[in-house]
Amino acid sequence: MNDKLAGLSQAQLDTHWMPYTGNRQFKRDPRIITAAKGCYYTSADGRQIFDGLSGLWNCGAGHNRREIAEAIKQQLITLDYAPAFQFAHPKSFELAERITHFMPAGLNRIFFTNSGSESTETSLKIARAYWRKRGLPGKTKLIGRINGYHGVNFGGISVGGIGANRSLFGPALDADHLSHTLLPENRFCQGQPQQGAHLANELLELIALHDPNNIAAVIVEPMAGSAGVLPPPEGYLQRLREICDQHQILLIFDEVITAFGRMGTASGAELFGVVPDILNTAKQLTNGNIPMGAVAVRQGIYDTFMEQGGPDYQLELAHGYTYSAHPVACAAALATISILEQENLFQRASELAYVLEETIHQLRGLALISDIRNCGLAAGLTIESAPGEPLLRPFRIAMKMWNKGFYIRYGGDTVQLGMPFISTSEEIDGLVNALAESILEVANGQ
Ligand code: PMP
Numbered sequence: 001m002n003d004k005l006a007g008l009s010q011a012q013l014d015t016h017w018m019p020y021t022g023n024r025q026f027k028r029d030p031r032i033i034t035a036a037k038g039c040y041y042t043s044a045d046g047r048q049i050f051d052g053l054s055g056l057w058n059c060g061a062g063h064n065r066r067e068i069a070e071a072i073k074q075q076l077i078t079l080d081y082a083p084a085f086q087f088a089h090p091k092s093f094e095l096a097e098r099i100t101h102f103m104p105a106g107l108n109r110i111f112f113t114n115s116g117s118e119s120t121e122t123s124l125k126i127a128r129a130y131w132r133k134r135g136l137p138g139k140t141k142l143i144g145r146i147n148g149y150h151g152v153n154f155g156g157i158s159v160g161g162i163g164a165n166r167s168l169f170g171p172a173l174d175a176d177h178l179s180h181t182l183l184p185e186n187r188f189c190q191g192q193p194q195q196g197a198h199l200a201n202e203l204l205e206l207i208a209l210h211d212p213n214n215i216a217a218v219i220v221e222p223m224a225g226s227a228g229v230l231p232p233p234e235g236y237l238q239r240l241r242e243i244c245d246q247h248q249i250l251l252i253f254d255e256v257i258t259a260f261g262r263m264g265t266a267s268g269a270e271l272f273g274v275v276p277d278i279l280n281t282a283k284q285l286t287n288g289n290i291p292m293g294a295v296a297v298r299q300g301i302y303d304t305f306m307e308q309g310g311p312d313y314q315l316e317l318a319h320g321y322t323y324s325a326h327p328v329a330c331a332a333a334l335a336t337i338s339i340l341e342q343e344n345l346f347q348r349a350s351e352l353a354y355v356l357e358e359t360i361h362q363l364r365g366l367a368l369i370s371d372i373r374n375c376g377l378a379a380g381l382t383i384e385s386a387p388g389e390p391l392l393r394p395f396r397i398a399m400k401m402w403n404k405g406f407y408i409r410y411g412g413d414t415v416q417l418g419m420p421f422i423s424t425s426e427e428i429d430g431l432v433n434a435l436a437e438s439i440l441e442v443a444n445g446q
Pocket of ligand 1: 282
């Protein structure tokens with residue numbers, strides 16, 4: 001028996017069509033995880049693997065947190081499910097109120113979803129419906145950004161700007177895109193680049209092209225994660241905010257990665273000092289334990305729906321999910337938030353962010369690396385493409401890392417790091433050393 005298979009048969013392995021995975025390669029060489037604790041996974045072949053991306057950016061407080069498990073268990077045996085529509089359970093209100101303490105002032109109405117993708121769809125639908133309620137039904141066009149990632153549903157891939165995620169699935173919704181902010185002059189910049197705020201002025205061009213009366217919202221990740229960790233140039237988000245205000249366009253921040261600590265703060269909005277109209281979250285909200293997302297909305301937007309809602313027994317917004325504010329997810333989120341607060345984990349992440357910045361930029365000059373970026377407790381490295389095979393090297397680097405006992409993510413021409421907030425400086429050093437070794441091996445054709 002191949003111990004990498006965790007006792008599974010080839011037939012079982014073949015049955016699961018895995019998401020965002022090269023299934024044929026995976027099923028030849030499976031990477032199966034059987035347990036996790038703190039910052040480490042146990043692989044099926046019994047090795048301890050350092051979690052260099054906190055799951056998928058969502059397990060910042062570390063794995064197998066007893067407090068969360070206990071809260072989930074208690075909730076399941078008290079109230080396993082309550083209908084999400086027209087009826088409710090107390091934890092949803094408690095959690096909504098608690099979340100507002102982490103949101104910028106004014107974003108104090110919370111709509112629950114089950115994922116980042118659903119948070120995107122919810123925010124885009126609220127934006128369009130809002131303008132209709134305001135008597136401006138023409139305002140429907142959505143503006144995203146090249147390289148942006150907002151999940152995989154149709155709204156998300158329409159505003160998203162990663163070709164591989166959308167080109168198979170067209171036609172998309174009516175959307176246009178700003179440029180990404182990756183400027184050659186900012187290569188190897190530590191933290192936020194100083195140049196590039198002018199790119200926000202492209203929004204003026206899109207407004208001139210489409211007419212502001214046709215534009216509902218602009219959606220951006222304050223720090224673009226899936227594109228390979230792109231911090232916003234200084235002043236860029238501020239400029240977007242100004243232009244949106246001047247032209248009556250809603251500004252949505254997709255903070256699915258950046259909310260709840262990854263930036264060393266409660267949100268990217270807080271770190272960068274710009275308040276959107278709608279702020280999308282998911283991932284870290286439940287520390288990855290139960291799927292959940294939350295969309296925070298400016299009160300004035302909520303009030304518009306209430307004022308324009310007709311008789312008070314009628315729905316103000318015909319939107320929601322069977323599992324919106326699932327009681328077990330609410331319990332997991334409340335327990336996660338308590339851990340984040342009690343263990344001061346935003347502070348811890350911001351301290352580690354300096355360690356990561358120092359350490360990762362020491363790789364500058366190493367073969368194959370054409371850029372290094374960092375932002376909060378996240379870093380991205382651009383890897384020079386192999387001739388004719390643009391995506392091969394990041395994959396090979398990540399596989400070498402796995403074999404050395406480190407899990408990291410690869411995507412496009414980048415590899416990405418985002419370790420748990422409870423990591424140590426030594427663990428960051430160890431990860432970065434192994435990364436340097438892996439890159440050199442790939443550069444040498446090993
Ligand atoms: N938005 C952003 C910024 C994300 O990074 C992600 C996931 N990586 C999503 C949306 C989609 O989240 P999910 O996979 O939970 O649907």
